[in-house]
Amino acid sequence: MVEKRNWFLRKVWQTVRAYDMFTRGERVVVAVSGGGDSVAMLLALKKLAQALGLELVVAHLNHQLRASAREDQTFVCQLARDLGLPVDTRELPRELLSGSNVEARARVLRYAYLREVAQRFDCTKVATGHTRDDQAETILLRLLRGTGLRGLRGILHVRSDGIVRPLIDCSRAEARDFLLELGVPWREDESNRDLRLLRNRVRAALIPELKAMQPGFSAAVARLATVAREAVDALDAVVNEKLRSVEMAEGHLDLASLRELPPYWRGELLRLWLRQQTGTVPEPALVRKLNTAVESRTQPFVVLSGRKATGYVCTRGEYLIYVPQDQVSRIAEDQDWSAVTLEPGRSYSMPGGWLFTVEMCVEPQRELDEMTRDEMSALVDADALKGSLVARPARHGDTLTPLGMRGKRKLQDVYCDRHVARLERWGRPIVEDAGTIVWVPGVVRAAHARIRPTTRRAWHLRATRLGVERSG
Template sequence: MASSRKPAASEPVGAAQTPIIGTPFEQAVAAECERRLFHLRERGVAVACSGGKDSTALLHVLARQSARLGFRLVCLHVDHGLQPASADWAWQVGEAAAQLGVAADARRVDVTAVRELGVEAAARSARYAALAEMCAVRGVGVLALGHHALDQAETLLMRLLRGAGPGGLAAMRDWRVDGSELVRWRPMLNSQPAEIAAYLAHYGLEPIDDPSNASDDYLRNALRHRVLAPLLDIAPQALGTIGRSTRLLASAADSLLAQAQSDLAACRANRQTALCFPEFAKALRGPTLDLARLAALDDFRRASVLQLWGRGSGVEPPPEAWLVQAWRQMNLATPDADPDVRWQGWQWSRHRGGLDCLRPSTASTSADTLAWDGQAHWSPTGWPGGFCFERCSSLGVPGALLRSLPLVARARKGGEQLGMDPRRPLRSLKHWYQSLGLPPALRRRAPLLWLGDRLLHVPGIGTEHRCIAGGDDVWQIRWAAD
């Protein structure tokens, strides 16, 4: 049995100290704490505790390790409101934390708001959002989760049923950084349920019994009871070997990611749309890709590049079948065509051998009017952006001219002409768009700016030269996409 004595004042307390531990489970978690100790002390740790067996064991063991190794620990509980006794569970978790000397927070979430995802997915989405918010409030950077080896095996089977690739089949990582820089830490991922049960018995801990864990209506529970339980009867070592496979798959997925990152860098187009047309930079997500370089890759590497590019653009990776069809459309279109495909509101657009990812937008077809009187910015109704007016000391549009007539923002109708050079005749907007190489997908995202019935400024092209003069009160006009 583990000793419960406290170290004398002269005894050093730290990672080098002999651990005061009594069970294999505690030994494993203690080793994980020592391995991650720098981060734990630097960031602080929040343990997500539902009050069930696994998270109760994790709260208890981390409280002991926190006292031994000197990192800050808080306990977080999320009440999903799915069980009649859920409010009592929140109180019990708070009491358990208080007995261990650990500060606790709890939050109730509304799962119905994301119920279309399914109960399991909705609860998970709401839970992680609430945990992240509580971590931010507490100033904690590491979120400890009570997943163990059986949970990992269940996750692998669920990913297999979805046809996941190496990254998905790696299942849960033991140390994962979220986009918010919050680390999800699973210090007991290699622990067996029997080891956790032995730890609970060793310390006389009484966890909450959630009746939903017995229901096979949920896929994870059904896999646990109907698939993994018989499998473990046949092959008791299965959880250990499955865990080894997920770690190997994680290494393979990391190597493939490194290859995709290298390929993505190599597929950057020489001509970047965001640099050529900075007024539309915010409408673009990620670099412009070179279609010829993409075409030179094999199907798997090209799909990996497009998925990585999409993630960097804020897009969830599309299904493989969609990627194949989208590439077919891009590849088979005639050279003078400008095809685009859409996924979850995002637009992938091809133009002159380049591929851009654009954020969702709805362009207005109606006109908006402004009586300008020195405003620095004007966002016409319905358009994803606005016109900026900046006083300048060289050449620009005279303020008196801007005040003389209403400014009108409206969509292009066709046939409009603009003069950009006093030595050359007026040219159609089509001519200017083509000569400058502004992609059609961007042309439709900004209105033309008129001064009365005179075309004054066209985003991506410039200002009518006949409206430009020198003086003390002159203004430059530019479009800024949202």
């Protein structure tokens, strides 16, 4: 049983039991940096391990960002040996954390390492030493950057990927008092005093001011996180029910039913649907863009999920569908649409969320000088055209002569040179004149019907893209 006289162990025990963090017989990776929070967590779990039926494995990642990092690593190894626990450590190559945004990249690498240790040691949970103070800092940072209801949940006690936080209801001071009572030392991270980092400024300046105004500030923020978490759980239950009402066969969504929903509910439903379809949590910006595109009734559009595209989201008939990466070829075939003849003074909505506008230009030389080089607009010599300008889908085998170059090139090779994602290549609109490509919007202007010093009449083509988002 728990040592009844130890207040700290009782508090950790109550949190562990209240959130069903562990199951008897589980092996748990304990992430230990050497700081007071993680050392207190390790000692508490070691004392509770028999009562909880747990086997512990200590893990430490040396980021090599500080002069004392090697000493931290040695300290953790010795502590694990003193406790009779297996320990795994690793040193990150310094080049992996060079450049900007070091904190974020270090966090990604740290969790990847912990998942790897869990797999090697056959562990089902990973325990991290986040405290109630970390909770308050995290929620304040999210408020400063702008957050919604989900962000106000802060650091979750238990995550779906097996990450658990046994100390989340304890304060940082309580963790250190526990160690002082036991006579166990810990390491101090000197980078926590670096006020160039926003989190450190929040910790050193903002939170003390808030605590001076409201002594129970951290506890109040923890209560806010609990209320937000309960609200999100209730919201998700309702959204799940609504999703069942608009989801058709094969996971397709009925667009008419989607458009009847208020924007907030539709956004929550799309977030849940994307998570189910992709297996990852979609970025808020992606959900907002997709929500707007559905409401604006644009033509079929694409959503790229991640830096490397993992799938399409597009409309097919009256349905919204998701198609994964391994079925891209099927999408390319489905994006084969009928050609459209372009005329001045009109706008055209194209598949893929493209919108074309065509205008006559009476001063082509002046407009050419003022045009930006983003390939989203093009000037075409009207008198050099052999026929009508036509927008059609790009196809395998297309060739063109890029402006400023001699000789034809395969469109496939141009796509590769311009780093156009595979999902974005085929089926996108291109403009041609009598079978000769004039322009590939967003990619390249061809030499055909280019503006010359003698040009008197020209067409100004502009393209915009609706409902498209890259995340990550």
